[in-house]
Amino acid sequence: MWKVGWYNSILPPSLRLAHRDDSLAVVVLSTPAMFEQAFLPFLEERGCQGLSDPIDQCVKRCVSSAVSQCFPGQEVDVRYDYEMLPSRKPKFLAQTAAHVSGAAFYYQQSDVRDQPWAEKKMFGVCVHPRFGGWFAIRALLVFGGVTVGSEMQQPVPPDCVPSREGRIQLLEAFNFHWQDWSYRDVVPPVQIYSQKQKDYFSTPPAQRFALLKTWGFLPRDGDRPDTPPDTRSQAAGHG
Numbered sequence: 001m002w003k004v005g006w007y008n009s010i011l012p013p014s015l016r017l018a019h020r021d022d023s024l025a026v027v028v029l030s031t032p033a034m035f036e037q038a039f040l041p042f043l044e045e046r047g048c049q050g051l052s053d054p055i056d057q058c059v060k061r062c063v064s065s066a067v068s069q070c071f072p073g074q075e076v077d078v079r080y081d082y083e084m085l086p087s088r089k090p091k092f093l094a095q096t097a098a099h100v101s102g103a104a105f106y107y108q109q110s111d112v113r114d115q116p117w118a119e120k121k122m123f124g125v126c127v128h129p130r131f132g133g134w135f136a137i138r139a140l141l142v143f144g145g146v147t148v149g150s151e152m153q154q155p156v157p158p159d160c161v162p163s164r165e166g167r168i169q170l171l172e173a174f175n176f177h178w179q180d181w182s183y184r185d186v187v188p189p190v191q192i193y194s195q196k197q198k199d200y201f202s203t204p205p206a207q208r209f210a211l212l213k214t215w216g217f218l219p220r221d222g223d224r225p226d227t228p229p230d231t232r233s234q235a236a237g238h239g
Contacts, residue, residue: 102155
């Protein structure tokens with residue numbers, strides 16, 4: 001749990017949340033177990049119903065169901081990592097939210113002293129203290145009717161990669177070799193993705209429906225993806 005103001009204070013006005021600074025917010029993460037415990041059962045129950053991204057639909061169903069059951073009548077602004085504003089900006093910056101919440105440390109180029117990359121742009125990545133890079137940031141919940149005072153202090157996310165050399169290795173693995181999964185093991189994880197989950201996320205988004213079909217999750221007759229599956233940067237979804 002965290003205050004919206006902690007997030008808004010480090011972002012330009014165009015990316016801030018339109019909520020009071022003292023509003024309560026929660027960031028939702030998924031762990032490796034989500035694939036077998038939530039996603040595959042979701043497919044078995046509902047199948048592929050012309051969805052542009054089955055993972056996104058599963059997350060939306062799980063989160064919206066939890067919100068309606070746990071907070072009936074409560075004003076909750078739910079934003080998902082895949083949603084975009086009309087301006088094509090994301091509805092929230094997932095990795096920034098994870099960092100200010102204290103859930104995961106967002107390592108960025110600016111966190112490296114004497115950078116070795118000259119003018120090259122290096123994308124940042126979040127590391128979880130228990131799961132390393134084997135997790136994903138899925139949603140943001142802002143409780144519009146709940147405000148918190150000074151008794152809530154901003155947590156500091158665990159710095160799992162404190163050395164300059166380790167941060168260089170992490171950012172280079174993420175930017176140059178993200179397909180080999182190695183950046184996710186920057187700290188010893190308590191759990192990693194199953195081989196089936198790796199196969200799914202290693203498959204290009206446009207080919208994932210075909211993969212699901214080989215697994216027995218067949219689209220209904222006449223169903224096709226609404227739009228070509230989103231190919232947004234691996235930096236956003238974290239997979």
